Amino acid sequence: MSTDFDSEGAAPAPAKQHISWSDSYTKANTAIKALASIVRRVPSSLTSSETPAFSLLHDSEIASQISDLLRQPDSSAGDNSLCRWLYDTFHSSEPDLHLVVLRFLPIIAGVYLSRVALHKPLAGFEAILLALYAHETVARNGQAVTVTIPDLSHSSIYHETKQTAKSSSTELALAVISSSLEPFSSVRSTKRARIVGVALELFYSKISQIPLQSKLDFCEFCKIWAGEKGCDPSETTQTGKNNNLLIGDSTAPAAAGSSISSKEERKKGRINLSREILHPTLRILGHCMMANHQKKELQEAARAACRCLYARALHDISPKDILATGSLLKLAKFAEDAAGDEIDYTEITFSNKITL
Incomplete structure (x- = not known):
């Protein structure tokens, strides 16, 4: 176009x-x-x-x-x-x-x-x-965004093993986070998700410098994208904006606390959650949920958004998306539990022994 x-x-x-x-x-x-x-x-x-x-x-x-x-x-x-x-x-x-x-x-x-x-x-x-x-x-x-992960077929350096190493060098597996990009001069329907996804990847790369309200806006749109099958009907927006207003219906009310929960509204906002969009979306939500400097308001909004995406994945019967969203929710719960554990440092003395 x-x-x-x-x-x-x-x-x-x-x-x-x-x-x-x-x-x-x-x-x-x-x-x-x-x-x-x-x-x-x-x-x-x-x-x-x-x-x-x-x-x-x-x-x-x-x-x-x-x-x-x-x-x-x-x-x-x-x-x-x-x-x-x-x-x-x-x-x-x-x-x-x-x-x-x-x-x-x-x-x-x-x-x-x-x-x-x-x-x-x-x-x-x-x-x-x-x-x-x-x-x-x-x-x-012209380069892809990649990370290297250990080859799990090799023994860990922290454990003794009788198995002979396959090679003297540490072998690593290359995982592609985002493939290389080709230039586009217009937005075609087949490339739309890729273009939006890359923009979200850029947003994620700068997320620590982005104001709080912008991240809250993102969490709200994740709920809208999930559609009427994705969220608890009792949920309301953090921003108080009606979904119809978000997508450009000038007749929609904008009163504070108005709900985006009706099936008709969510049908209008529901999108095809392709991997190009879902992957950077989950990275953004992961930061919002687990970054230790984030405010409680943002953490709760991100968890609610991720629950919506998880419910959408269950509805779509998409195993990979169920695994991704479900795992992120579990990681966030583990991080929350760990942050809530208080250590009594007065009980720690130089005579304590540390055992593994």
């Missing part, structure tokens, strides 16, 4: 050169001035800040205004001014401005995937997603 933006959708290569404070300050202020013509009000604290990009990332008032605009029925159109601003802002070489765009990725991806089946204009969101995808394509330089 073509867009009204750059036809290639390409982002520049990650900047290698040092970015001076003055350059960063100028670019951020330029972005804030451009945003002033789109939102209702720009807080004076942004224009007077010595670190405007950082302030823009963490300002709750401006974030709320942008989030509301992204949920409007025409927000994903190719001529949408906010989409243009997000696209241009990401193409800057300022890392903090990249984070500003990533901060709204949960809403962009959530609304986008929920609107695909509704045949609404999507060119504006697709241009942003292509920019994120192209950025990762350049950054990876």
Whole structure:
């Protein structure tokens, strides 16, 4: 699908050169001035800040205004001014401005995937997603994202064995987390999940720098993506937004505490949870549940989202997804139990012996 933006959708290569404070300050202020013509009000604290990009990332008032605009029925159109601003802002070489765009990725991806089946204009969101995808394509330089794991057919170095080693070197197995990327100039239906998934992988790589509300937004969209078969009907949203509003139904109520639980609403938001989307989603939820610095609110929201995805996997009878979501829930429970165990260090003396 073509867009009204750059036809290639390409982002520049990650900047290698040092970015001076003055350059960063100028670019951020330029972005804030451009945003002033789109939102209702720009807080004076942004224009007077010595670190405007950082302030823009963490300002709750401006974030709320942008989030509301992204949920409007025409927000994903190719001529949408906010989409243009997000696209241009990401193409800057300022890392903090990249984070500003990533901060709204949960809403962009959530609304986008929920609107695909509704045949609404999507060119504006697709241009942003292509920019994120192209950025990762350049950054990876044709390489897959991999990890190495021990070959379990070999004995552990921590145990004695009579078995002769197969080789003198430590053999490792290579596991591909994300395969190499090929450039795309448009979003085709067969590549949509891959493009969105890579954008989520980029979000995950910066998640420690992303504000709390953005992660809460992501957890809520995970519930919506799971559909009416995925969640307990008694659940309500953390954000107080009705699902119809999230996917662009201007007639939906937006009262605080409104539910997204009705079957009709969840049918509208339910998506095909392909592995390209589910894998980075579970990594994000895993961070939200188990990172030791996270707030209780986020941990509970992430657990609720993962339970929805687990229920969806059970409904779909997908063994791999059942194993992945179920294992993540168990790991989170183990981490919670371990964190709750208190050690009485007054009982530990130098005469204690440590045994394995």
